[in-house]
Amino acid sequence: MSERVRTVTETGSTNADLADLARAGAPEGVWLRAERQTAGKGRQGRAWESPPGNLFASTLIRLRPTDPSPATLALVAAVALEDAVRVFLSGGAMLKWPNDLLIDGAKLSGILLERVGDAVIIGFGVNLAHHPEGLERAVTSLSAHGIAAPDPQVFAETLAESLDRWVARWRGEGLAPVRERWLARAHPAGTALTARLADGDAIEGLFDGLDREGALILRLADGTSHAIHAADVFLI
Numbered sequence: 573m574s575e576r577v578r579t580v581t582e583t584g585s586t587n588a589d590l591a592d593l594a595r596a597g598a599p600e601g602v603w604l605r606a607e608r609q610t611a612g613k614g615r616q617g618r619a620w621e622s623p624p625g626n627l628f629a630s631t632l633i634r635l636r637p638t639d640p641s642p643a644t645l646a647l648v649a650a651v652a653l654e655d656a657v658r659v660f661l662s663g664g665a666m667l668k669w670p671n672d673l674l675i676d677g678a679k680l681s682g683i684l685l686e687r688v689g690d691a692v693i694i695g696f697g698v699n700l701a702h703h704p705e706g707l708e709r710a711v712t713s714l715s716a717h718g719i720a721a722p723d724p725q726v727f728a729e730t731l732a733e734s735l736d737r738w739v740a741r742w743r744g745e746g747l748a749p750v751r752e753r754w755l756a757r758a759h760p761a762g763t764a765l766t767a768r769l770a771d772g773d774a775i776e777g778l779f780d781g782l783d784r785e786g787a788l789i790l791r792l793a794d795g796t797s798h799a800i801h802a803a804d805v806f807l808i
């Protein structure tokens with residue numbers, strides 16, 4: 573079987589490699605997976621532990637003038653990843669804004685989007701076999717839930733197909749079906765959340781859905797609604 577996702581044994585960061593490929597003119601749909609990363613990047617400048625057995629893979633989207641807002645690719649990536657996880661874990665995982673997957677409240681995966689000119693790099697890290705210990709927030713892996721860890725290459729091929737399907741819908745139908753699926757897979761309305769903003773401020777409120785652009789809506793204690801466009805979000 574020919575493989576869609578190219579694999580290397582080791583690299584610094586598959587996102588950094590895809591950024592280089594994007595600058596060199598690589599087309600949409602290129603995928604790179606590493607068995608391990610030595611400089612895996614997480615959101616907000618954090619490091620992403622990258623031991624063999626987990627998934628570390630990145631791809632790129634070339635933005636077209638008619639595409640929905642690029643920021644909404646965060647939700648596209650989330651629903652595509654949840655679909656892929658669901659192939660291996662009946663019942664799937666729960667989404668937390670914008671694109672974390674949780675099992676029993678613990679983080680299973682992370683997605684990092686980076687803009688390079690007209691390209692958006694999307695990097696997926698999924699704890700298939702292992703998860704880091706001793707972090708501030710709960711983390712988990714498929715193995716920790718008694719699921720035989722899928723072969724990372726098989727998982728990556730599944731994910732590539734899933735992302736193709738969701739990007740096609742996003743382009744053809746707009747954000748609406750993506751938003752609908754995201755909401756169906758997320759925690760229920762009324763879930764208490766904290767949004768930690770880049771300036772260090774935190775906003776607490778109850779989950780009240782997504783706006784038309786995919787921003788997180790929190791209902792505050794004073795009854796007002798607040799749209800969050802960028803933050804680290806935690807279940808309280």
Ligand SMILES: O=C(O)CCCC[C@@H]1SC[C@@H]2NC(=O)N[C@@H]21
Nearest residue numbers: 585587613614615682683695697
């Ligand atoms: O902090 C997060 O939640 C996002 C983590 C994203 C990690 C993935 S692993 C593959 C790709 N390469 C990187 O350096 N980061 C992303």
